[in-house]
Amino acid sequence: MKIIESLLSRLDDMACRSSREIAQRSSRRRFIGKLGALMVGATAFPLLPVSRANAEPPSEMGDPQSCDYWRYCALGGTLCTCCGGSMTTCPPGAEPSPISWVGTCLNPVDNKHYLISYNDCCGKAICGRCFCHRAERDTPVYAPSKANDILWCFGTESRTYHCTVAIVLGEASA
């Protein structure tokens, strides 16, 4: 969700754009430093050429703490990866919202479109880090199932917004 449009478009401009630039310069170094923490299930996303001949090719590339990461193509909010959570888990003590909105992002590594579920983590004060607002295929609020300008903390104890995760649900239909 988009926590507050002004905040986000401003911070998108300030934080995201600059973080995009920074990411281009430093994502590799930052990434390596956090590699261990970023292993998600069986899919790790090595950035460096893999030395072992029969190693799996990387399924994802980039810096999940950067707004330009491929999964965030329609995310509005703050990145849970910067707030003590991960791409698929809420930070400690924050409550995952079961309800989300689902977008489609292109993974540049395999050139496939994936369904991404943007779930908000709720019940804690906003995590004021890594503000990110991108709006690929985002619709106005009268079509809410594709709208990121909505506080998506629904079905939670508290709808106070903390941050947003980006979960791969599967490949998009052809």
Added chain:
Amino acid sequence: MQAFMRVISIVMLLAVQPSLADDRADYLLHCGGCHLPDGRGTPPEVPSLRDELGKIITIQGGRDYLVQVPGSSQAPVSDLVLANIINWILVKFNQQTLADDFVPLSENEVSNARKFTLADPLKRRDEIWANYVD
């Protein structure tokens, strides 16, 4: 025999659909965010799509209703894709209640039902359920 009929209808359903994987993806993209990937929703705000739908399609107007609720009718998909998504929901989440002689919704049926906009969907839902015979 009933089980056999069910298998037959599901086989027929599969035959008219290009790909179940696509239907699931379309469901997730257009419905799954609110109704959740397993269709259970968060009632009463987001109705469950499990089990009840097998019953509602036996009521007069029930099949059309599934097309006409705004979540369906306003989804940015073609009539064919919408028919496939609704059929997928019926088969996938409503096995317990789906009649053995269930006939999948056709593109044409969806197209006709979709032309009619419900002014007050909740009111319409109550009207339909009022005619339900167990």
Added chain:
Amino acid sequence: MQTGGLKKARVSAMMGVLLSWGVSSASAEIAPEVMGKSTMGEPTPTWLMVHDAVGPAYVFDSATGDMQGLLSLSGFTPAVVVNLAEGRAYAAESFYSRGVRGVRTDVLTIYDLPTLSPVGEVEIPQKIAALPFPQYIEMLDDERHVAVFNLTPGMSVSIIDVEDQEFVDEISTPGCALMMAVAERGFLQLCGDGAVQLIRLGRNGKEIERIRSDAFFSLEDDPVFDKPVQTSRGWLLTSYHGLVYEVEVDGGEISISEPWPMLSEADREADWLPGGGQLVAFHQEQDLIFILMNQDGEFAQDSPGTQVWVYNREAQQRVAQIPLTQDGTNLFVSQDEHPLLTVTGVDAQLHIFDVKTLKQVRTISEVGVAPGLLQGF
């Protein structure tokens, strides 16, 4: 009528100075002072409320840059509606008993304008839509009923009678959002099928009529922004690709004008598209549309604008382009003869332009944490 409390205080302070002059000519001694309270003056067309991302609304006069006071609002409040004649503002608010958690209460709070303080509240369903949208709250034309938009994510509208200070009804509006007031206790909504819906209330605030237009835009091809603005005749909608539609209600019928394009072939070739948060403003008397434009390409409908383009509505012609030194997210234009355009910049400052000269005349800085939505009185 409110007299300027601040002015009074200044006068008495000056009197004190004069008095002490009389008593002791050797030095100007400051007389002991007593702490008091200011009251807010009468808002003028150049006054505006600037909603901070974290809740409060700062009241400024864009003609002077001076702050007039602050309205403390819940962090979930989308916007407020004002009844200037009554000296009231109404806000949908949502609170938790333990700050970010605990028991939730949603209310429509009635604020007294001179003191910017709550004077009443009506408990409403715990469903109010959060995030700043001007049309998430609306005053109907009887000035008695206020409509509040609910999103759970089911869509509905709560109706409150502000005269009797009671909750009237919740109207279910699946698939349709926002409220745009029209005559005879009516409001329009935008629907996901590309149509608008008209709901009319009776004297008691209960729904008596609901009709829907034919679909006139495509959600997939070119949706209209969820930021309609009011004109003298109805409501003005703009689409992602820069089409302008006008919606009016006449004798119970909804009419939608033929759309006209804001962008020329050359504009499109230069990648100009509308984008921003509160991206459109309208000046009633001068019939001018102000809209934020950027060149960030497809999917930049939420991105800040680098320019404000000005159109004459009747002539359907662009009459000016205002380049911004800071990209803008929100627009407000004062409804007076010499209009001032206020733009919320990505630098968290307000940039004020004289519409006649197109020159920036003022910057207001330090406006809360993250200023966004702008509303007039």
